[in-house]
Structure formats: structure tokens, C-alpha cells
Amino acid sequence: MSSQPAPATGSQPAPLLTVAGLGKSYRRRPVLRGVSLQAYPGQIVAVTGENGSGKTTLLRICAGLETADTGRVRRYTAAGYCPQEPALFDLLTPAEHITLFAAGRPDGAAEGRALLASLGVPLRARTLVRDLSGGARQKLSLALALLGQPGLLLLDEPYQGFDHGSYLDFWHHAQAWREEGRAVVVVTHLLTELDRADRVLELRNPPQGGQ
Amino acid sequence: MAARLTALAATHARILSRRRTAVLLLALLPLAFYGALYRHSPNAVTVGGVASAFSAGGAAIFSMLPARAADQRLTLAGYRPSVLITGRLIVLEVASLGISLLTAAVMVAGTGPPHPADVYAGVILTGLVAVPLGLALGALLPRELEAVLVLIGIVGIQITAGPDTVLSDLLPFHAARQLLDGAVSAPAAFWPQLAATVGYSIALVGLTWIAWARRTGPRPQDPITSSRADRPAGATEL
Numbered sequence: 001m002s003s004q005p006a007p008a009t010g011s012q013p014a015p016l017l018t019v020a021g022l023g024k025s026y027r028r029r030p031v032l033r034g035v036s037l038q039a040y041p042g043q044i045v046a047v048t049g050e051n052g053s054g055k056t057t058l059l060r061i062c063a064g065l066e067t068a069d070t071g072r073v074r075r076y077t078a079a080g081y082c083p084q085e086p087a088l089f090d091l092l093t094p095a096e097h098i099t100l101f102a103a104g105r106p107d108g109a110a111e112g113r114a115l116l117a118s119l120g121v122p123l124r125a126r127t128l129v130r131d132l133s134g135g136a137r138q139k140l141s142l143a144l145a146l147l148g149q150p151g152l153l154l155l156d157e158p159y160q161g162f163d164h165g166s167y168l169d170f171w172h173h174a175q176a177w178r179e180e181g182r183a184v185v186v187v188t189h190l191l192t193e194l195d196r197a198d199r200v201l202e203l204r205n206p207p208q209g210g211q
Numbered sequence: 212m213a214a215r216l217t218a219l220a221a222t223h224a225r226i227l228s229r230r231r232t233a234v235l236l237l238a239l240l241p242l243a244f245y246g247a248l249y250r251h252s253p254n255a256v257t258v259g260g261v262a263s264a265f266s267a268g269g270a271a272i273f274s275m276l277p278a279r280a281a282d283q284r285l286t287l288a289g290y291r292p293s294v295l296i297t298g299r300l301i302v303l304e305v306a307s308l309g310i311s312l313l314t315a316a317v318m319v320a321g322t323g324p325p326h327p328a329d330v331y332a333g334v335i336l337t338g339l340v341a342v343p344l345g346l347a348l349g350a351l352l353p354r355e356l357e358a359v360l361v362l363i364g365i366v367g368i369q370i371t372a373g374p375d376t377v378l379s380d381l382l383p384f385h386a387a388r389q390l391l392d393g394a395v396s397a398p399a400a401f402w403p404q405l406a407a408t409v410g411y412s413i414a415l416v417g418l419t420w421i422a423w424a425r426r427t428g429p430r431p432q433d434p435i436t437s438s439r440a441d442r443p444a445g446a447t448e449l
Contacts (some may be wrong), residue, residue, distance in 0.1 A: 011407065013424045035308075063287060064287070065283055065287075079287075081284070081287055083280065085280070087280030087281045087283065087284050088281060089222070089226060089230045089278065089281055091225070091226045091230070092222065092225065092226065096222065097216060099283070100218050100219065100222050101284075101285070101288045103217075103218035103219075104212075104214040104215050104218075104289065105213050128229075144284065147288070148288075165377070
């Protein structure tokens with residue numbers, strides 16, 4: 001992914017992510033149509049919508065893991081992506097994940113250990129991911145997305161499996177990331193949490209019928 | 212790149228070492244084929260040797276397909292698809308070499324062929340090409356079941372098809388089979404078989420790299436435009 005200078009306008013900070021007119025279909029079934037979004041530094045953008053409205057697809061396209069059929073996506077900074085299902089290696093420990101994902105980065109291992117500790121991931125040396133709780137796996141997945149201190153965070157329901165305390169902690173972390181000047185795009189089903197976001201994008205299911 | 216390749220190879224070695232039961236079964240599988248035939252069939256060495264492809268190819272398939280989502284994350288973290296493939300290839304080829312040496316040693320001791328070196332060479336070449344074949348199947352096919360069925364088909368046909376048929380010539384273990392057949396009769400020339408196996412392996416690795424890059428690699432974010440861009444919005448900013 002190439003990073004390009006962001007188009008700043010006047011006193012408005014430059015966006016870290018711009019999405020314009022995005023469209024995506026799977027085998028003629030439209031999932032996204034005409035979706036536009038901008039995420040600025042120091043903002044939390046909540047992406048909400050009913051099941052099948054394309055929230056995950058939108059984030060995967062923004063992360064660069066899928067291509068859109070139409071529209072434009074531009075990122076102006078490094079992005080960290082936390083998928084809905086933590087994509088991890090079951091037979092590795094959390095620390096070994098950090099070693100793998102941080103390979104080639106100076107201080108990456110120390111940063112990763114600090115992230116695991118701050119998110120409350122168990123650091124017992126021999127505990128494999130397959131033996132972790134769902135919440136602990138999700139925290140590890142989130143820590144991997146945060147490695148390298150990316151300016152843009154793309155988080156797809158990152159708190160699945162969290163207990164209530166961890167869930168609240170997540171939003172405290174999100175506020176801290178915002179205050180650090182990062183842009184946080186978070187998919188959420190929970191309408192009660194929308195007041196924590198600076199902007200809300202509600203996706204609707206496009207009409208079906210192969211249009 | 213070297214740091215990432217080292218980290219990835221260490222990771223796959225670690226994962227393999229934690230699958231002790233699977234590794235044991237992989238080592239025993241070709242010996243089971245050989246053991247079932249060695250008192251009754253002159254083809255026991257050939258069957259046992261080519262059956263080692265089930266082990267090496269199967270290990271490669273199960274190294275690739277379940278890791279597709281994790282590999283996507285690794286590409287976002289900066290890993291190139293070539294590194295993802297090479298890291299696996301190194302570890303699996305080393306593991307395959309170990310299984311090949313064990314299989315060949317047991318078959319040489321059990322059968323006492325007139326050309327034992329060809330047994331070793333044939334089994335090692337089988338493993339050499341079976342790993343890239345498994346990686347390619349894992350990269351090309353959507354799920355483990357489909358990939359394993361295709362592997363069973365290829366290895367099964369290679370074992371059962373006559374050695375001089377066109378079909379047998381086209382399959383990846385033909386050169387290795389020539390050596391295994393020759394170990395108990397007239398030996399086949401080694402270098403042409405090695406060249407054929409290496410060529411097949413390189414082609415399979417290239418195919419794997421292309422397929423895995425398409426499946427896991429980040430997409431370019433250059434502007435995408437089309438006439439459908441002006442459709443009514445499907446999203447509302449609140």
C-alpha cells in the first residue's frame with residue numbers, strides 16, 4: 001500500500017482514509033453500493049448496519065484484502081486491521097505471535113509485549129492460543145493490529161468475547177488512540193455505544209436482484 | 212526480509228514440532244503401505260516410496276489452507292507472499308527429508324534391493340516434489356477436503372498407472388518412480404530424474420506463489436472507477 005500526502009484543506013486536518021462511491025458485489029449479489037467515508041486524525045468512526053449490510057467487506061476493502069468493483073479507497077497512513085474472527089495460529093503462544101508479526105521491526109518485540117500487557121492478554125510462557133479464552137484471543141488479535149503504531153485502525157467488532165470490564169477497557173483505549181491523533185474505524189452492532197463515536201456510518205442492505 | 216524468513220521458518224518448525232501425533236502418523240504412513248506389500252509384491256518399494264508423497268504433500272496442504280486468514284494478516288504486517296511460501300517450503304522439505312530417510316532405511320533393510328542408493332534417491336525425490344505439490348494444492352483449492360482428494364488422486368494414479376504410460380509420465384512423481392522401480396531391477400540414470408523433479412518442483416512453487424499472492428496479498432489502492440459509481444447511495448452518515 002502506498003502512502004501519499006493527504007489532501008489538507010485550510011484548517012481542516014487531512015483525512016487518513018477516504019472512501020468514495022464504493023461498490024462491491026458477490027456473484028451479482030450487491031453488498032456495498034455507493035459507500036463513502038472519510039476518517040480524520042483524532043476521530044472514531046463507527047460503522048453500523050444490519051447483518052449482511054457489508055460492514056466487514058467495507059473494512060476488508062479498506063485494509064486492502066479485497067478489491068472493490070467500483071469506487072475509490074485511499075489511505076494516507078499505515079493501517080492496522082483487526083478482523084472479526086481472530087486470524088491466529090492455534091499452536092503458537094501470544095508471545096510467539098508478537099515475535100512473528102514484529103519480525104524485522106526494531107523494538108517490535110518490546111512494543112508487542114507492552115501491548116499485550118496493556119490489553120490484559122495472559123503472558124504465561126507456554127499457553128497456546130488454542131487454550132486461550134475467546135476474549136483473550138480477540139485481545140491478542142487487537143494487539144497485533146496495533147503493532148507498529150499505525151495511524152489508522154480498522155477494527156471489525158474487536159470486542160467479541162470480551163467480558164464487561166474488558167469491553168469498557170476497549171472503549172477507554174479507543175479514546176486514548178483518538179487522543180493520540182489516530183483515526184479509528186470500528187464496526188459495531190451496539191447502538192448504545194454510538195455516542196462514543198465522532199461519526200457514524202450506517203450501512204443498509206442494497207436492493208437485491210442483480211442491478 | 213531475512214529476519215522475516217527466519218521468523219516464519221521458526222514458526223512453522225515450532226508448529227510442526229507441536230503436532231507430534233500428526234508427525235508420527237506422517238512417518239508411519241508410507242511404511243504402512245510398504246509393510247502391507249513387502250512379503251507379497253515386487254512393487255513394495257515403489258509403492259512405499261511413492262506413498263511418502265501422502266505424508267509430505269498432506270503436511271504441506273495442512274500448513275497452507277488453515278493459515279490463509281493468518282497469512283493475510285502477515286501480508287498486512289509486511290510479509291511478502293514469496294516469504295510466506297519459502298518459510299514453509301524450507302521447514303517442510305527438511306521434515307520430508309527426515310521421513311524419506313526413515314522410509315528408505317526401513318525399505319532397504321526389509322527388501323534388500325540390489326541398488327539401495329536408488330531407494331534413498333527415489334524416496335527423497337518423491338518428498339522433494341510432494342511438498343511443492345501440497346503447497347500448490349493448498350493455494351489453489353478452497354478447502355482441505357478438496358486438496359486432500361486431489362492429492363490422493365495424483366499419488367494413487369502415480370502408484371497404479373503403468374510406468375510407461377503417458378499419464379504416468381506427466382505426473383510429478385514419475386522421475387522418482389523410475390528410480391524406485393530401478394532399485395529392484397535395472398537402475399535408472401539419476402541426474403535426468405533429479406533434473407525432472409527439480410523442474411517440476413520449481414514450476415509448482417511458482418504456481419503456489421502466484422496463487423497465494425492472489426489469495427492473501429494486499430490489493431492496490433489506486434482509484435477504481437466504473438460507470439456503476441453513480442448509483443444511489445447504500446449508506447447514510449448519521
